[in-house]
Amino acid sequence: MRFSTLKDIVEICQVESLTIAELMIAEQAKETGESPEEIVNQMTAYYQVMKEAVSKGLESNTSSRSGLVGGDGRKVNELITSFEPSVGVWAAKAMAYALAVSEVNASMGRIVATPTAGSCGIIPGVFVSAQERFGWEDEKLVHGLFSSGAIGYVIANNSFISGAEGGCQAEVGSAIGMAAGALVELRGGTPEQAVHAVGLALKNTLGLICDPVAGLVEVPCIVRNGLGAVNALAAADMALAGVRSVIPSDEVIGVMLEVGSKMPGEHRETALGGLAQTPTGRKLTEQIKATKSPS
Template structure:
């Protein structure tokens, strides 16, 4: 890749007068040797999987194998259709669609890791909501995925996208930043605005711990995906309005990396602390695993 950090990505896009998604497509073509058409076809396949997971969670009565989660996506989506939501219909639908994808993941359904399975609902939720609110075609939304991928590439290579390595900030935080950047370009924003949106979204999730109840990617993971979709839209709106992150986005990523390094192991996907160590969480854990815990 010709860019390693977000500042270089913006500089490249501005110099060549191209959107971020175009830079990412060209870089991928160069690195893989595949044709542009083939690269876009691969991303389109991922998009189709995303949309299928969104639809499934909204239509089916999905329950996770543990029985802990399921059905919230349908509840929120039906609530959104009443037109009286406090967030507004678009943001509430984005939240429902993010929940939907995450519930499909918890039920061992097919999803796209964006950038991980634990944060798989945020980008699909945002893309699905923009499809309706902006009247975007499938081809346009696929291009937005390349914008998200460019941000994810930088985060993964300069910090972490692993809950075990850096807490939930590295998963939900990264996904929220990716979705915020994609939303800006899909709305007609500039590369600079897209990257500012990523920085604004990410810095409001710094320090978010990874504390899955019973070690499962369900509680609080699914709900955090729902909130992440709304935060992504908020970050995009702020950037499009002209708000800039005082701390440069690349420094926000650096801060996330440093926070992850000092985060206690109990708060990094071990289910040893945070919400996972509450009395209710331990009770649920015993209900799920039963004698396995006693024997351990």
Template sequence: MRFRTLAELMRICRQESLTITELMIAEQAHETGESREAIVGQMAAYYQVMKTAVHKGIESDVQSRSGLVGGDARKVNEHTAASEPCVGEWAGKAMAYALAVSEVNASMGRIVATPTAGSCGIIPGVFVSAQERFGWTDEKMVNGLFCAGAIGYVIANNSFISGAEGGCQAEVGSAIGMAAGALVELRGGSPEQSVHAVGLALKNTLGLICDPVAGLVEIPCIVRNGLGAVNALAAADMALAGVRSAIPSDEVIGVMLEVGSKMPGELRETALGGLAQTPTGRKLTEKINAAKPPSL
């Protein structure tokens, strides 16, 4: 790739009058040697997986193998349809759809890791709800995924996207930043505004720990996906309104690396701290372990 930082990404887009999406597709074609049609076709297939997961989680009785989670997406979706949600109809749907995909993941269903399985609901939640809100085509949404991918590429190469390495700020935080930046471009914002959306989003997840109960990507991961989708909408709105990240987004990514590196191991996906070690968290873990069949 010709860019490693968001600043370089902005500079190239400005110099060549490209959107982030256009630049990313061209760079991907150059890196892989594949045609534009093949690359876009693969991304289109990924988007169909995302949409299918959203609908499955909303329309089916999805329950995790552990029995700890399931059905919350339908509750939020029904609440959004039946009353005026506090966050508004669009955000309510984004939240429900993000929960839906995360519940499908917990039930061993098919999802796309964006950028990880632990944060798989945020981008689909934002994208599918936005598509319904504005009547956008699948082609437009697929293009938006390339913008999200460019942002994720920068984060992954300069910080973390894994909860085991950098805490939940690396998984949910990265997904929020990717979704926010892509949504800005989908709504006609400039590359600069997209990059500011990333910084605004990431600043507000710095220090978020990874503390899954029983080591499963369920509690509190799924709820964080739902709330993360709403945060992405808010960050996009701020950027589109002209709000700038006072700390440059690349520097925010650097701070995420610093914070994640200093985070104790107990708070990085080990289930040895945080919510996993609360009295209730320990009881749930014991219940799950007691239900496991004896090892051979």
């Protein structure tokens, strides 16, 4: 890739009058030897999987094998029809869709890791709800996925996207930043504004630990996806309004690396600390172990 930082992306896009999506498609074509059309077709297939996961999460039984989660995306979506959500209808839809996709993952359904399975609901939640709101064609959202991919590429190569390496800030935080930056571009913002959205999103998830109850990608992972989708919308709106990340976004990514590297092992997907080790967390873990034990 010709870029290794978000600053590189902005500079190339400005000099060559490109969107982040256009830059990423061109760079991926060079990397893989495939044509831009082939690359876009593959991403189109991924977006269809995302939309299918939203529908499945809202329309079918998504109870996990552990019994800890299932149906919360549907609950939030149904609330919208009978009650005015405090966050507004469209933010609530993004939240519901993000929960729904994460529940599909927990119930062993098909999802796209964006960038990981633990954060798989945030980008679909933001993208599918935005598509419904603004009437966008699939093609536009597919290009948005390339924008988010470019952002994720920079984060992954300069910090973490794995909870086991850097805590939940690496998984959910990265997904929020990817969704926020891409949404800015989808709504007509500049590459510079998109990059500011990334910084605004990431610096407000710094230090978020990964503490899954019983080691499952369920509690608190799924709720964090729902709230993460709303955070992405807020970061995008701030950037479109002209709010800047005072600390440059690349430096924020560097801080994510620093914080994640210093995070105790108990808070990096081991289920040895945080919510997993509360009295209720331990009790649930024992109950799940008991159900798995041979009778």
